[in-house]
Amino acid sequence: MKLFDVYPRFPITPVKAKGVYVWDENNTRYLDLYGGHGVISIGHSHPQYTKAIENQVKKIGFYSNSIEIPIQKELAEKLGNLSGYPDYALFLCNSGAEANDNAIKLASFYNHKKTVIAFKNSFHGRTGVTLNVTDDPKISASINQDNFKVIYVPLNDTVAFDEAIKQPDVSSVIIEGIQGVGGLDYPNVEFLEYISAACAQHEVILILDEIQSGYGRSGKFFAHQHSAIKPDLITTAKGMGNGFPIAGLLIHPKIEAQKGMLGTTFGGNHLACAAGVAVLDVLEAENLMSNVVDVSAYLVKELATIPQVIKVKGMGLMLGVELAYPVDEVRLKLLNAYQIFTGNAKNKYVLRILPPLGVTKKQVKVFVNALREIVS
Ligand SMILES: Cc1ncc(COP(=O)(O)O)c(C=O)c1O
Numbered sequence: 001m002k003l004f005d006v007y008p009r010f011p012i013t014p015v016k017a018k019g020v021y022v023w024d025e026n027n028t029r030y031l032d033l034y035g036g037h038g039v040i041s042i043g044h045s046h047p048q049y050t051k052a053i054e055n056q057v058k059k060i061g062f063y064s065n066s067i068e069i070p071i072q073k074e075l076a077e078k079l080g081n082l083s084g085y086p087d088y089a090l091f092l093c094n095s096g097a098e099a100n101d102n103a104i105k106l107a108s109f110y111n112h113k114k115t116v117i118a119f120k121n122s123f124h125g126r127t128g129v130t131l132n133v134t135d136d137p138k139i140s141a142s143i144n145q146d147n148f149k150v151i152y153v154p155l156n157d158t159v160a161f162d163e164a165i166k167q168p169d170v171s172s173v174i175i176e177g178i179q180g181v182g183g184l185d186y187p188n189v190e191f192l193e194y195i196s197a198a199c200a201q202h203e204v205i206l207i208l209d210e211i212q213s214g215y216g217r218s219g220k221f222f223a224h225q226h227s228a229i230k231p232d233l234i235t236t237a238k239g240m241g242n243g244f245p246i247a248g249l250l251i252h253p254k255i256e257a258q259k260g261m262l263g264t265t266f267g268g269n270h271l272a273c274a275a276g277v278a279v280l281d282v283l284e285a286e287n288l289m290s291n292v293v294d295v296s297a298y299l300v301k302e303l304a305t306i307p308q309v310i311k312v313k314g315m316g317l318m319l320g321v322e323l324a325y326p327v328d329e330v331r332l333k334l335l336n337a338y339q340i341f342t343g344n345a346k347n348k349y350v351l352r353i354l355p356p357l358g359v360t361k362k363q364v365k366v367f368v369n370a371l372r373e374i375v376s
Pocket residue numbers: 095096097098100123124125126176180181209210211212213237238
């Protein structure tokens with residue numbers, strides 16, 4: 001059998017990884033400033049993380065949600081405390097799209113309404129429901145389109161948002177903490193506060209998609225915490241498991257659980273929770289969020305000294321470097337001539353930087369020097 005060939009791939013085969021580096025089969029070392037698409041939070045193969053998974057699998061790797069799984073409660077308690085949401089409840093699942101799918105469904109269970117407000121350039125996943133709120137018709141099949149009404153609003157446009165939320169039957173608003181795939185734009189504090197108040201007034205559920213921007217990446221646990229809002233639902237995935245598939249939905253106490261309302265076979269399994277607990281422990285013990293703030297400030301300042309860099313977008317260690325021309329070739333040169341992984345975005349002019357959160361100033365300086373040489 002051959003693979004269903006849907007992924008454009010670089011001809012590189014990493015066989016080993018540690019911290020901020022990966023090595024291919026020829027033992028060539030690469031600086032990973034993309035973290036496998038923003039997934040690697042505490043660093044590749046962190047010893048505390050690998051040990052936690054190893055210990056867990058030796059005891060019990062999996063049993064379904066039909067039995068007691070105490071490590072789920074441990075994860076929920078740690079996540080609640082570290083994220084500043086101790087009074088919210090946690091539903092565990094397996095991927096970002098699944099978390100968003102469940103969030104939109106839960107909002108509709110709660111208020112029995114059907115229309116969703118989403119934003120231009122959004123990306124929320126590739127399931128039936130999430131494709132409908134993802135602003136990219138190219139990845140949507142006929143069956144995914146118009147299965148419920150979605151109103152797309154430009155980011156940070158309060159007038160357009162006001163018009164949308166006045167429409168009948170609006171169930172939820174879904175918004176990214178920082179737009180990842182779209183190109184590193186984010187809702188400003190005033191806009192977040194405005195939509196949060198409007199949602200409360202119209203009894204609409206506010207869903208913050210923190211799948212890429214969460215878990216410390218912005219310098220706060222969640223990117224929306226640069227404002228004072230408290231969304232009704234928060235979704236998380238990528239950095240949550242540092243590569244082990246796990247996702248979560250944080251749920252405001254006003255939304256009550258009913259047996260059978262949501263469910264999944266693999267969600268919250270023992271191994272995924274062991275990975276999730278280790279990630280939170282390391283995030284806290286190694287002060288990774290303050291490293292993000294520190295290294296980000298340094299990197300943004302250094303990038304500003306390159307005349308060809310038009311703008312640095314994003315926050316923390318979720319940054320977009322905008323050039324005056326499409327970045328594809330620059331990205332290839334970084335990879336082939338300098339052994340540095342970076343990402344791209346829907347906006348072709350933006351190079352995406354999503355390193356493990358423990359990256360050092362010295363390591364990002366290597367990238368700045370390489371970029372300067374390439375664009376000069
Ligand atoms: C903001 C955001 N939401 C949702 C998703 C979908 O996550 P997954 O690929 O785990 O389904 C992604 C993935 O890139 C994302 O960046």
